[in-house]
Amino acid sequence: MTLSRRALVALSLLAVPALASCSGGGADAARGDGADEAFSATIPHLYGETVLEAKPTRIATVSWVNADTLLALGLVPAGMPVVTWGGNDNGSTDWIDAALEELGAGWGTENAPATYDESDGINLDEIAAVVPDLIVAAYSGITEEEYAQLSKIAPTIGPLAPNYTASWEDVLAALGTATGLSEQAATLTEQISGDLAAVGEENPAVAGATFIAGSLGLTDNSIALYLGDDTRPRFFTALGMTQAEVVTENTADSETFYLEWSAERADELVSDLIYSWAAPGTTVEDFQDNELFAQIPAVADGGVVLTDDDHLTLSISAANALSLPWALEHFVPTVVEVAQSVRG
Amino acid sequence: MRRSTPLVLAGGLLALAVACLLSLMIGARTVSPSTVVDALSDYDSSLTDHVVIHSRLLRTLAGIAVGAALAVAGAAMQGMTRNPLADPGILGINAGATTAVVLGVYLVDASEVAQFTALALLGAALGTVVVYAVASLGREGATPVKLALAGAALTAGLGSVVNALVMIDDSSLDRLRFWQVGTLGARSLADISRVGVLMVIGAVVIVAMAGVLNALALGDDAAVGLGVKVGRARALLGTAIILLCGAAVALAGPIGFLGLVVPHAARLLVGGDYRRIVPLCLLGGPVLLLLADTAGRVIAPPAEVQVGVMTALVGVPVFIVLIRTRRQVGL
Numbered sequence: 001m002t003l004s005r006r007a008l009v010a011l012s013l014l015a016v017p018a019l020a021s022c023s024g025g026g027a028d029a030a031r032g033d034g035a036d037e038a039f040s041a042t043i044p045h046l047y048g049e050t051v052l053e054a055k056p057t058r059i060a061t062v063s064w065v066n067a068d069t070l071l072a073l074g075l076v077p078a079g080m081p082v083v084t085w086g087g088n089d090n091g092s093t094d095w096i097d098a099a100l101e102e103l104g105a106g107w108g109t110e111n112a113p114a115t116y117d118e119s120d121g122i123n124l125d126e127i128a129a130v131v132p133d134l135i136v137a138a139y140s141g142i143t144e145e146e147y148a149q150l151s152k153i154a155p156t157i158g159p160l161a162p163n164y165t166a167s168w169e170d171v172l173a174a175l176g177t178a179t180g181l182s183e184q185a186a187t188l189t190e191q192i193s194g195d196l197a198a199v200g201e202e203n204p205a206v207a208g209a210t211f212i213a214g215s216l217g218l219t220d221n222s223i224a225l226y227l228g229d230d231t232r233p234r235f236f237t238a239l240g241m242t243q244a245e246v247v248t249e250n251t252a253d254s255e256t257f258y259l260e261w262s263a264e265r266a267d268e269l270v271s272d273l274i275y276s277w278a279a280p281g282t283t284v285e286d287f288q289d290n291e292l293f294a295q296i297p298a299v300a301d302g303g304v305v306l307t308d309d310d311h312l313t314l315s316i317s318a319a320n321a322l323s324l325p326w327a328l329e330h331f332v333p334t335v336v337e338v339a340q341s342v343r344g
Numbered sequence: 345m346r347r348s349t350p351l352v353l354a355g356g357l358l359a360l361a362v363a364c365l366l367s368l369m370i371g372a373r374t375v376s377p378s379t380v381v382d383a384l385s386d387y388d389s390s391l392t393d394h395v396v397i398h399s400r401l402l403r404t405l406a407g408i409a410v411g412a413a414l415a416v417a418g419a420a421m422q423g424m425t426r427n428p429l430a431d432p433g434i435l436g437i438n439a440g441a442t443t444a445v446v447l448g449v450y451l452v453d454a455s456e457v458a459q460f461t462a463l464a465l466l467g468a469a470l471g472t473v474v475v476y477a478v479a480s481l482g483r484e485g486a487t488p489v490k491l492a493l494a495g496a497a498l499t500a501g502l503g504s505v506v507n508a509l510v511m512i513d514d515s516s517l518d519r520l521r522f523w524q525v526g527t528l529g530a531r532s533l534a535d536i537s538r539v540g541v542l543m544v545i546g547a548v549v550i551v552a553m554a555g556v557l558n559a560l561a562l563g564d565d566a567a568v569g570l571g572v573k574v575g576r577a578r579a580l581l582g583t584a585i586i587l588l589c590g591a592a593v594a595l596a597g598p599i600g601f602l603g604l605v606v607p608h609a610a611r612l613l614v615g616g617d618y619r620r621i622v623p624l625c626l627l628g629g630p631v632l633l634l635l636a637d638t639a640g641r642v643i644a645p646p647a648e649v650q651v652g653v654m655t656a657l658v659g660v661p662v663f664i665v666l667i668r669t670r671r672q673v674g675l
Contacts, residue, residue, distance in 0.1 A: 220650070221399070221529035250646070260647030262372030263529070264399070267392040292399050295392045 041177050045138065045158040047147045052155060055180050056134035060127050060154070062118065063140035063164075064318035069171050070136070071099040072188060072321035073181050079114040079130035081123070086314035091115065093311065095326040122146050128153045138174050139166045139320070165229040165257055168320045169193070192324050193238065199332055200240020205339040207240040209272040212247055214261075216276040216293055218286055223261040223269075223293075225250070230257040231319045232275065235327075239335065244271035266295040272342055273335075274298035275305045277313040282306065303342040305335050349620050352613050356627035360408075363634040367404040368397060371641045372648060399529070405536050406528045407637055407651075408630040410592045411602060413543045415629025417588040418603025419610070419621050420550045423557035424581050425491050431603035432589045435491060435582075436498035440471020441593045443502040450509050457535040457594060461542070465590035472582055474498060485564075486578075527650045528596055528637050539591045546587035550622055553581060557618040599652050601659025602629055609662070632658065 041052040058078035061067040067080035082091040090097060090107050097107065105111035116126035122142065127135065127150070135156040137147070141163045150156040160166035160174060169189050176185025200207035213232040214225040226232045228251050233243050246269055250259055261269070274296060276287070284304045287293045294300055307313040315327040368380055375383075375393050382388075383397035414432065421430040432438045444467025448454035454463060475498050479490040550557075556577045559567040564574050592599070610624040636654035643649050 220527040222527075222648075262641065262646055262648045264371045264373040264396045264641070264648075265646055291389065291395045295395055 039180055041180070043138075043157050043174050043178055045160050045174075046162065047144050047158040050155050050157050050178075052134065052178060054133075056132075056155075056178060058130065058132045059134045059136060059179075060130045060132035061136045062122055062127070062142065062150070063137055064314075065139035065166075065168065065171055065320040066136040066175070067113070068093075068096060068099075068318075068320040068322035069138075069168070069175050070179075071096060071103070072172070073175060073179060073184055074103065075179060075181075076100065076103050076105040076111060077113045078132055079116060079127060081118040082115045083314070084117070084119050086310035088311060093314065093323070093326075095315070095322050099322055122150065124149055124153070134178060136175065136178070138171045139164065139168075139318075161229070163257060164231075164318075167234060168231070168324065172321045188321055192321060195328055196235075196238040196324065197240060199328075199336065203336050203339065205343040206336055209241045209339050209343060210244045210270075211236045211241045211273040211275060212244045212269055212271040212298065213275040214258075216274075216278065216287055216290075216299075218278070218282065218290060218293075221263040221290070221292055223263055223266065225259045225261050225269075227251045227257055227259055232317055235316045235319055235324075236273075236275065236335075239332070241273070244269070246270055263292040266292050267297070269296045269298070271298050271303070273303045273305055273339060275307075277307045277310075277317065280308055280310065282308045298342075301342055303338060305338050307331065349614050352620075352624060353627070356624055356631070359631045360627050360634075363631045363638075364404055364408070367407060367634045367638050368400050370638050371396065371400060372645055402531055402533060402536065403528045403637065404634060405533075406531045406595055407634045409536060409540050409543055410528065410596045410599065411606075411630035411633030412547065412626045413588040413592040413629070414599060414602040414633075415606035415610075415625035416547050416550050416622055417585045417592070419607035419618065419625045420553075420557060420581050420585055421603065422607055423561045423618055424578060424585075426561060426563065427492055428608075430492070431600070432585075432593075432598070435495045435585075436471035436475040436502070437468045437495075437586065437589045438471075438593065438598050439495075439499040439502040440467040440469070440474075441465075441590055442598065443467055443506055444470070445594075446506045446509050457531065458538065461539055461591060461594035464594040465542075465586065468586045468590040468593070469583075471498060471502070472586055476582070527652065528633075529648075531595060535595065539595045542587045542591040546584040546591070547626065549580060549584035550588075551626075553577065553584075554618040554622045557581070557622075558616075561616070561618070597652055599633070599655050601655050601663065602633060605659045605662050606632055632662075 039053070039055045043050045043052075059070060059075065060079040061070065061077050062081060064081075064083075067077045070077050083093055083096070084091070086093070088094055088097070092100075092107065100106050100112065103111075105113065114126070114130050116123040132154045135150050135154050137150065138157045138160050140159050142150070142159060147156060147158045157174060157178060160170045172185045172189055173182070176182040211233075212225060213230070213236060214223060216223055225247050227247065228234075228243065233247075237243060247259075252259075278286075284302070284306055287299050287304055287306075298304060307316070312327075312331055315323040316331060319327070369375070369377065373393075373396050375397060379393045380397055383391075383394040384401070387398065388394050389398075418431050421432070421435065422428060425435070441464040444463040445454065445460055448459060448463040454460060475491060475494040476486055478494040478497075479486040482490070484490075556567075556572055559570045559572045560574070560577060562570075567574050567577075606625050606628045607621060610621045610628055614620040614624055633651065633655065636658045637651040639658070640649035640651055640654040643654075
């Protein structure tokens, strides 16, 4: 059994390049355009490997981030989910709208992507109606069962990491591979990472700051802390900040992305800055007026970075190659300002 | 074997004192007893320990109010509907309140406890009226069984309305989180006292009508025979129950099992007379709720388990014991 499995693996390793070159040639001949070179891509993910023998032309996405990433690569998805949480009036985001306009596929035009609602779960029927040749769920929390269902419609790229913890860089790289745009993806990663890092390099107050990223719940005095692999801590780390020790010490494993923390122990949450998202209209003063939250050193010292707008929150919580440049313009100045006010 | 009522009430008072003490002393943060005394007698808002004790004090007050309200409302409901399993879930009270709050959050961005209270009361009242109207159809009028059936039907129907609303607008879901689980945290003294007034009114009505509850528990015919104006009594008691449940739900979200378990425990201790059950519920409700909340603070550090979850954890075994130790949970 072991032997035969090993033999199979060995065979498949030999076979892949051979098959790829064969089918690539065949596809060219069939299309007759000769423009595409031999194409083959293999994308490993949580639920296996997705092998593409032809460049996908109609791509459907699920969850956040995946559609944005395609757009960042200059590709318009054939179908994508409506942005229900934190979306704008178009059921989309400002950064998606801008990218679609630029690619000549603005909402209402015939090139615009089909959209489907995911608030009731993965929308299999409408995804199938798009007739995709690739489904992307690289950033998602889909189950193996959902992956199997999607795979029946078209080859599917499953989650690269569990529970929405896939990094934007990994999603970008995977989609670059899947669409034959690896080089563009690498350039984009370098550029965005550089722009984020430049914030810290140009602002010593940011670079030296420790941070806690979490959610302070005013309605029930709850505190949730986002842990290392979550997109929000990653965002602040990318700016050059360091995650506070209290969070690092309490990070149990890489698969959990948040930790609930009793407000009675608020004073243990020592850091220069604390980030929280909150309901629209919430102010820093609301946190300072809450006697328990006021025990958090960063709250007492005015080191609160707040997103009180779901659209803004989305740009860094579902961070991706398209939303991060937008966040750099719309959110990072606030971060710099707060860091400077706290650390002089 | 009934224990004497004064003795039981004295025991209840003692238990309440102990529960309050535990609620002040125990939490995610360890605070020495002397610090508790300091915080209560000489409050210093710059000391974290004092602030924590202050928050526990507000939480304890909210627990007393909500616990008493739900237990008394449960007792009144069981007597009025002659249904041993009655709690705020029956008669469409919780469903009406929840739907109204969700609608309010969705349509007008409600977020304050005062807004929740108004909405919850309105919804609870509307739910009850609808259930009563539906149950009254037909010749024999609003029988306990028809009330329970109509309540269950409305609860199921409104449940899907709530789910649909929450699905349309994800951000309402965030604002409803605390509300759907049940929590005693984050209530100001102003919130507690404002809602507390409604609870006191409701509780006074039910205490005063405990004798009428005795008559109603015998059945409508017997009650009429005893000179009770059944319709008027139901309307008054129903209003009091709506006040109690609406206020409790606005303050802490829907907390289950208290209204069910506490009246039965009281009945075990002092017998079937509502003139004894209702006062004991006033003490027993807070005791159970405070103990559940205190346990929730230490059971899973560094997090806290919300009290709505804890009452289910504590309430279900208690209820099973109640059912098993007495062959039948009679009224």
